[in-house]
Amino acid sequence: MTTAERKLRIAEHVDAGLDALLAISHRLHAAPETAWREHASAALLAEVLEARGFAVERGAAGLETAFVAERGIVDDAPVIGIVAEYDALVGLGHACGHNVIAAAAVGAAAALADAGVAVRVLGTPAEEGGGGKIPMLESGCFDGLELAMMIHPGPADSVYARPRAVAHFDVRYRGATAHAGAFPHLGRNAADAFTVAQVAIGLLRQQLPTSVRVHGVVTAAGTAPNAIPDLAEGSWYVRADSLAELDEVFPRVRACFEAGALAAGVEWELVETSPRYAEFRNDDALAVLFAANGAAVGRDMDLDEVGPRGMATASTDMGNVSQRVRALHPYLGIASLPAVNHQPAFAAAAAPPAADLAVRDGAVLLAQTALDALEATTTQEHLHAHS
Secondary structure: HHHHHHHHHHHHHHHHHHHHHHHHHHHHHHOOEEEEHHHHHHHHHHHHHOOOOOOOEEEEHOOOOOEEEHHHHHOOOOOEEEEEOEEEEEOEEOOOOOOHHHHHHHHHHHHHHHHEEEEEEEOOOOOOOOHHHHHHHOOOOOOOOOEEOOEEEEEOOOOOOOOOOOEEEEEEEEEOOOEEEOOHHHHHHHHHHHHHHHHHHHHHHHEEEEEEEEEEEEEEEEOOOOOOOEEEEEEEEEOOHHHHHHHHHHHHHHHHHHHHHHOOOOOOEEEOOOOEEOOOOOOOOHHHHHHHHHOOOOOHHHOOOOOOOOOOOOOHHHHHHHHHOOOEEEEEEOOOOOOOOOEEEEHHOOOOOOHHHHHHHHHHHHHHHHHHHHHHHHHHHHHOOOO
């Protein structure tokens, strides 16, 4: 059977089981679970894959909501890695569409396995802060893969992912409470420390490279207007084009938070809440293959990146994977505009027909691109052997 014929079989396989894939997407969307709490989501995916003949290791890398599912693994056979994400955003549900990612991953993996391809599905928790892929990477879950692939929904199609490196961290200030009217001189205002820190960050932005982003939220800063806050807490990100650039700018941002503590006369601490995410390294050969397959189903996969594209400059722990394994992370548009990722309206768009089409196309295109990549590798090895 030719590769073209096998790719047609892939599409037929996905279409035959599409209702089940959409049911996965809809079920995850209706019951969103946030980072490290994706117990029902991970269990659902593991059960579905087991029903499709996969051997599933739950709790992979010591993470309760991670799993690794394999099928067709034999000695020396190239193994395709299909990555599933399924965590939601706090307060926003599936406003990044990870329900689509997970359902497409199941469809692609099942289609490839039925086509005789060795497949490993990586169920990766806590992409939205926590970085589940990183301990999985360090524990060997991604070892021995020919490539690692996933799709991501966005406002528009984009074959290239260009996520930045990022550091996630919490800041806590501790001062002293006192009556704000009668005894203010006895207090030390922890909330004021954040005010000073944010002013300092605002001024620092004038000297930061345009590739750097600093953003965050204050999550606690007092409980009553007549009591000086003795505790203030916040969560922040610093993004940069690379881990190297992040290393350069992070101390300057940290100093802004330290300045807040010094000015307010309070104690403080900064704790990074996950391993740092690396920038994403695109595999151009995989991108070209995916773009061609995407164009065949009517997707706007422009390798020159003209016009609006997907959420290409966010951050993801898939970047760390891409530093070690050939990787692909394209975006599939779900007709959400003007809504974009991490908005409530995007969560609403992540389930209707446009998102359903992304599940179908994602499963088909990942599997077809994997077949193309394996064919290209086999051809290169044959040419090398006879050169």
